[in-house]
Amino acid sequence: MFLIVFVFISGCKSKKQSQSNTNVKGQTKQSNLNPAKSTIVQEKLNIDRLEVEKSKLYSFITEWYGTPYKYGGCDKNGTDCSCFTHLLFKQVYNRTIERSSGDIYKACDKIKRSHLKEGDLVFFVTNGKGISHVGVFLKDEKFVHASTSKGVMISSLTEAYFEKTFYGAGRHN
Numbered sequence: 001m002f003l004i005v006f007v008f009i010s011g012c013k014s015k016k017q018s019q020s021n022t023n024v025k026g027q028t029k030q031s032n033l034n035p036a037k038s039t040i041v042q043e044k045l046n047i048d049r050l051e052v053e054k055s056k057l058y059s060f061i062t063e064w065y066g067t068p069y070k071y072g073g074c075d076k077n078g079t080d081c082s083c084f085t086h087l088l089f090k091q092v093y094n095r096t097i098e099r100s101s102g103d104i105y106k107a108c109d110k111i112k113r114s115h116l117k118e119g120d121l122v123f124f125v126t127n128g129k130g131i132s133h134v135g136v137f138l139k140d141e142k143f144v145h146a147s148t149s150k151g152v153m154i155s156s157l158t159e160a161y162f163e164k165t166f167y168g169a170g171r172h173n
Contacts, residue, residue: 108170
């Protein structure tokens with residue numbers, strides 16, 4: 001019995017706290033973020049791990065990063081661009097926005113691309129039939145969206161495809 005208790009106690013002591021950090025009061029706080037996804041977000045946005053963990057927006061993106069695309073989908077099993085944007089606004093900004101990219105665009109104050117700020121929206125015409133794609137602007141020409149080919153990801157407005165299909169930008173009312 002003593003041997004079993006000794007092994008159990010020893011096992012608990014050797015657990016790594018690789019996903020923890022220390023807050024201002026010196027207490028340990030566990031991070032629930034996937035380290036691999038967090039690293040991708042850090043590299044895409046040129047920020048450090050602490051900035052990802054402190055930011056509600058960047059933490060949300062990390063949780064959803066790589067979620068597959070599914071037309072009409074609205075959960076981590078599959079999501080489309082407008083639902084991802086809808087959920088991001090609800091969970092990060094505590095605001096309810098429309099569910100389709102076209103309706104989101106209609107509800108926005110239109111802004112110039114050069115005036116984009118974090119949390120603004122970017123819209124694209126990818127099918128030649130009106131606004132068909134939406135993303136959330138982050139910084140340095142980067143935005144997060146649910147891509148039909150790669151799911152939730154961070155892209156750049158300067159990529160040739162997005163330069164070609166960019167329609168406009170807006171700030172939700």
